[in-house]
Amino acid sequence: MYSRIFLIGFMGSGKSTHGSILARKIGYDFVDMDQLIEETAGMTIPGIFSEHGEQVFRKWEHDILLELCNRERVVVSTGGGAPCHNDMIRIMNDHGATIYIQLPPEVLKDRLLTSKTDRPLIKGKSESELLEYITSLLSERENYYQQARFMVNGVNLRAEELADLLRDPASH
Numbered sequence: 001m002y003s004r005i006f007l008i009g010f011m012g013s014g015k016s017t018h019g020s021i022l023a024r025k026i027g028y029d030f031v032d033m034d035q036l037i038e039e040t041a042g043m044t045i046p047g048i049f050s051e052h053g054e055q056v057f058r059k060w061e062h063d064i065l066l067e068l069c070n071r072e073r074v075v076v077s078t079g080g081g082a083p084c085h086n087d088m089i090r091i092m093n094d095h096g097a098t099i100y101i102q103l104p105p106e107v108l109k110d111r112l113l114t115s116k117t118d119r120p121l122i123k124g125k126s127e128s129e130l131l132e133y134i135t136s137l138l139s140e141r142e143n144y145y146q147q148a149r150f151m152v153n154g155v156n157l158r159a160e161e162l163a164d165l166l167r168d169p170a171s172h
């Protein structure tokens with residue numbers, strides 16, 4: 001069994017929800033990377049973006065990831081952009097199991113429209129702008145996400161499916 005499990009995927013794909021259930025199921029700690037960045041920085045993600053910019057956020061995200069790579073028995077839900085910057089997909093693959101939760105743009109759009117999380121990259125977009133943005137960003141990011149060790153369909157995903165996949169990787 002892997003010591004570190006990284007859930008990756010677009011904003012709204014359910015990484016934190018599935019990650020915390022999975023962690024409980026397999027007896028691992030759960031860490032939400034965005035939350036840890038906020039606690040460490042003493043600022044919210046939107047605050048970091050507006051005061052320091054995305055570049056600085058990506059640097060802090062990278063630093064936090066390296067710190068997490070020293071922990072044992074942990075499920076990590078990563079920010080949607082993490083695997084696509086600063087070699088982070090390789091770092092995750094070198095230190096544990098990466099699982100890509102894949103969802104189509106329309107489903108992501110519907111989820112993001114009703115989500116309460118404040119996400120600077122999509123703030124203020126209309127429904128049609130949001131769909132266009134997701135479609136374009138997802139196609140750029142897909143190349144990184146596809147480097148995950150495992151891939152699962154995020155529609156009707158159950159945490160049990162993730163636990164099975166980790167227990168019996170050969171079946172996937």
Ligand code: S3P
Pocket residue numbers: 009010011012034045078079080081082117119120121
């Ligand atoms: C981002 C996704 C967010 C957060 C930040 C940037 C991205 O995390 O890290 O707003 O670049 O896709 P979630 O995927 O948890 O929304």
